[in-house]
Amino acid sequence: MAIDSASPVPKYAQLRDLLLDWMVDTGLSVDDPIPSERELGQRYGLSRMTVRQTIDLLVSEGKLYRVPGKGTFLARPKIEMALALASFTEDMRARGYQPGAQDLVRRVMPASGSTARTMGLEPETPVHHIERLRTADGEPMAVERSNIPVDLAPGLDQHALAGRSLYAVLEQEYGIILDSGEQTIEAGICDPADAKLLGLANGSPVLSMRRRSFANGRCVELATSRYRADRYTLHSRLDPLR
Ligand code: GLP
The missing domain is CATH 3.40.1410.10 (Chorismate lyase-like)
Known part of the structure; x- marks a missing residue:
């Protein structure tokens, strides 16, 4: 699946759903890292700002957590x-x-x-x-x-x-x-x-x-x-x- 530029759904929200699917499909485990913002931007053809908005959202939802200087990781389920x-x-x-x-x-x-x-x-x-x-x-x-x-x-x-x-x-x-x-x-x-x-x-x-x-x-x-x-x-x- 890719980002649909014609969709009325904002790109950061589309990326959120794509990332959640990707986590399931790849069998990502708790505490596993996700790709860097730069990598995700390249992969989905998005600006780093949009990727950051998505990551911020997933962090605020408790699905991901950040470790400064290390990266972003899959959080435990609530x-x-x-x-x-x-x-x-x-x-x-x-x-x-x-x-x-x-x-x-x-x-x-x-x-x-x-x-x-x-x-x-x-x-x-x-x-x-x-x-x-x-x-x-x-x-x-x-x-x-x-x-x-x-x-x-x-x-x-x-x-x-x-x-x-x-x-x-x-x-x-x-x-x-x-x-x-x-x-x-x-x-x-x-x-x-x-x-x-x-x-x-x-x-x-x-x-x-x-x-x-x-x-x-x-x-x-x-x-x-x-x-x-x-x-x-x-x-x-x-x-x-x-
Ligand atoms: C829940 C209730 C508390 C209650 C507690 C008792 O958490 N919100 O009001 O005091 O259970 O728990 P326990 O019996 O494990 O001490």
Whole structure:
């Protein structure tokens, strides 16, 4: 296939599709280099500027990554996140990754006004505040901040959570089985502290999630999470709106 000069599709977009096909056809593996901009320009009869525009696009889509002075390489496929009431541990295992958790903050504190309102608690009700760095195969993936009412899980602060599933602890130690939840997801920009934890440049895009999970009608967890947008994609089945 070649670039079609008569097509209304911009050349950089045509090249994007051609390159994606080429990667599949040649069986390019993760971390393999792609040809240089100059080579691609010659191969497809395009200016270096157009080729760069295509590469920039594929890098911003997370399909390629650049190593300064070395070249451009095929990135790992993004992880598809299930839009389900699943724990990070379950979700990662289902996708063949080894889940991990590193404790950043563990403390009992009075719920802030908005946390109490959102969780249906009296103002200043004590909550466990838990901040964790979540990893997949040892690689930082997300920063998760959870609030759990102390009366539902007394002594939770005594349970080690590093490398352990919070949902499993809630179930095994407190008999809490989450049965419903709701979640909002929006695009966000990583703040400097989270960027450092996630190994990202300041201002990198993240998926910001806010989840409330319930058991028997009571809000058990209010969590805000920041997932790396370069490693995650959301996937959901679509049914007609009724
Ligand atoms: C998901 C949710 C979090 C929840 C976590 C529990 O990532 N977004 O709100 O705290 O799962 O995961 P785990 O049981 O693996 O600790």
